[in-house]
Amino acid sequence: METLLNDFSPGLFVVSTILLLALIALMIKFAWKPILNSLEERESGINNALEAADNARKEMQNLQSDNEQLVKEAREERDAMLKDARDIKEKMISEAKEEAKGVATTLIENAQASIEQEKQAALAEIKKSVADLSIGIAESVIKRELASKEDQLQLVEGILKDVTLN
Amino acid sequence: MKIAQKSIKFLTIVAIALFSISGYAVDADKNQDPKKDGGQVNTKTEVEEYILHHIKDSHDFSLFSYTSDSGERKHLGFPLPVILWSSEGLVTFMSSEFHHNDDGHVIVEKDGLKFAKIHSKIYELDSDAATVAFDDTHHATNAHKVLDFSITKSAFGLILIGAFMLLWFSKLARQYKTKKVPTGFGRILEPLVLYVRDEIARPNIGEKHYRRFTGYLLTVFFFIWILNLAGLTPLGFNVTGQLAVTACLAIFTLVIYTVSGTKGYWMHMIWMPGVPVLIRPVLAIIELAGALVIKPFSLLVRLFANISAGHIVVMSLIAIMFTLQESLGVVGATGLSLLLSFFITLIEVLVAFLQAYIFTMLSALFIGMAVDDHKHH
Numbered sequence: 001m002e003t004l005l006n007d008f009s010p011g012l013f014v015v016s017t018i019l020l021l022a023l024i025a026l027m028i029k030f031a032w033k034p035i036l037n038s039l040e041e042r043e044s045g046i047n048n049a050l051e052a053a054d055n056a057r058k059e060m061q062n063l064q065s066d067n068e069q070l071v072k073e074a075r076e077e078r079d080a081m082l083k084d085a086r087d088i089k090e091k092m093i094s095e096a097k098e099e100a101k102g103v104a105t106t107l108i109e110n111a112q113a114s115i116e117q118e119k120q121a122a123l124a125e126i127k128k129s130v131a132d133l134s135i136g137i138a139e140s141v142i143k144r145e146l147a148s149k150e151d152q153l154q155l156v157e158g159i160l161k162d163v164t165l166n
Numbered sequence: 167m168k169i170a171q172k173s174i175k176f177l178t179i180v181a182i183a184l185f186s187i188s189g190y191a192v193d194a195d196k197n198q199d200p201k202k203d204g205g206q207v208n209t210k211t212e213v214e215e216y217i218l219h220h221i222k223d224s225h226d227f228s229l230f231s232y233t234s235d236s237g238e239r240k241h242l243g244f245p246l247p248v249i250l251w252s253s254e255g256l257v258t259f260m261s262s263e264f265h266h267n268d269d270g271h272v273i274v275e276k277d278g279l280k281f282a283k284i285h286s287k288i289y290e291l292d293s294d295a296a297t298v299a300f301d302d303t304h305h306a307t308n309a310h311k312v313l314d315f316s317i318t319k320s321a322f323g324l325i326l327i328g329a330f331m332l333l334w335f336s337k338l339a340r341q342y343k344t345k346k347v348p349t350g351f352g353r354i355l356e357p358l359v360l361y362v363r364d365e366i367a368r369p370n371i372g373e374k375h376y377r378r379f380t381g382y383l384l385t386v387f388f389f390i391w392i393l394n395l396a397g398l399t400p401l402g403f404n405v406t407g408q409l410a411v412t413a414c415l416a417i418f419t420l421v422i423y424t425v426s427g428t429k430g431y432w433m434h435m436i437w438m439p440g441v442p443v444l445i446r447p448v449l450a451i452i453e454l455a456g457a458l459v460i461k462p463f464s465l466l467v468r469l470f471a472n473i474s475a476g477h478i479v480v481m482s483l484i485a486i487m488f489t490l491q492e493s494l495g496v497v498g499a500t501g502l503s504l505l506l507s508f509f510i511t512l513i514e515v516l517v518a519f520l521q522a523y524i525f526t527m528l529s530a531l532f533i534g535m536a537v538d539d540h541k542h543h
Binding site for chain 2 (some may be wrong): 004007008009010011013014015016017019020021022024025027028030031032034035036038039042046089165
């Protein structure tokens with residue numbers, strides 16, 4: 001301990017205190033401050049750049065998902081449109097069929113009605129012709145004054161043969 | 167530009183080398199103790215003395231010494247200025263005037279005052295004394311120590327490394343003005359700066375306050391580390407093994423955490439909440455002693471002891487070359503010495519970093535405790 005104290009040099013202590021204080025001050029002013037400032041600047045620059053890159057990537061992802069969404073929507077819309085078109089087509093066809101069927105039915109009905117009418121008219125004409133014929137036959141029969149019964153029957157049959165039912 | 171810079175560096179190195187050799191080389195100590203071998207260090211006691219002498223601060227910068235053919239002891243190195251605050255005021259001269267004498271035999275007369283150097287300490291002789299008189303325990307009886315503000319080897323090393331630090335790191339700072347990532351030597355320094363900031367300052371002090379103290383911690387870290395490493399080179403600095411220097415650093419840390427201590431920190435120290443009132447004064451004494459004495463003392467002693475011990479071990483292992491020469495032979499002793507000192511030097515490289523890290527980390531920890539908000543109570 002005594003040797004230690006003996007070795008301790010107060011002069012060197014003072015000298016080194018002064019020199020070290022000067023060194024610390026000079027180092028801080030000329031070296032550490034600018035170095036640390038630049039290092040911090042650089043680090044914050046790097047951090048900002050990284051953040052910016054991150055954000056850009058996120059934006060890209062967002063854009064991509066937006067695009068996908070758009071494509072999906074467009075596809076859905078297209079599908080819907082196609083479906084609508086198909087529906088409309090089917091509807092139109094079925095409507096046309098119904099209409100055609102209706103028209104055909106009325107046409108047939110009309111035809112049937114006119115056929116009936118024609119038939120009635122024809123029948124009426126036949127009746128009239130039959131009546132006329134009957135009257136003619138009766139006239140001729142009466143006119144001839146037939147002697148025999150057999151001649152009478154022959155005559156009727158002959159007349160009837162002549163009358164072809166048309 | 168680059169070539170110019172390189173040639174300037176080269177010229178500086180050459181100039182230093184020439185200066186150290188020519189300026190001082192043939193400055194033999196004629197008045198040195200009359201040892202027959204001219205002051206060579208061979209025996210065990212001489213080795214011990216030499217090591218203890220090395221551990222101490224020195225007034226000249228000497229790289230090594232050798233004995234010339236004529237038997238003169240020559241030193242390679244250069245002198246450093248001696249600045250003394252004597253009884254008559256400021257006295258300055260170059261350390262070469264002591265002629266490497268370290269036992270008080272060479273008396274330097276300056277401004278009518280007489281000075282002698284004994285074991286790396288400069289004494290002022292009493293006015294009537296012509297030579298230093300010693301008592302039985304080898305203490306000078308007619309001389310007293312003076313306040314010695316000399317630029318000693320340690321102070322010189324401090325200035326040198328400080329200048330290098332300023333040069334390197336201000337260059338790194340300038341690099342950031344033109345580019346985002348430093349090039350060259352700055353590429354080595356940058357991760358070290360980041361290491362101290364992110365691994366020492368930030369976790370120990372906390373995100374909120376660390377900025378204020380990072381400058382100090384960085385300075386201390388690089389200062390201790392580089393000087394520790396410089397101590398392992400043949401330049402033989404032992405700056406971080408000087409009590410005065412480590413005490414200075416420890417006191418800086420003490421001042422910083424004492425000044426920046428929050429109210430909560432002082433409350434916890436002086437009047438600990440949540441503890442019976444009677445125990446509080448006792449705790450206060452313990453806490454105050456811990457904060458004001460034990461913490462800085464542990465800092466200064468840890469660094470001093472580790473670095474001094476490292477120097478002593480390395481030098482002792484090198485000295486095996488001489489001390490075990492008789493029992494192992496020249497080759498055996500030299501081989502053993504080289505092997506052991508090589509591995510211990512490797513360990514010392516690690517210790518150099520470790521001690522710088524521990525000092526800085528503990529400083530950061532103490533500062534962190536002082537500026538903590540103490541909200542958890």
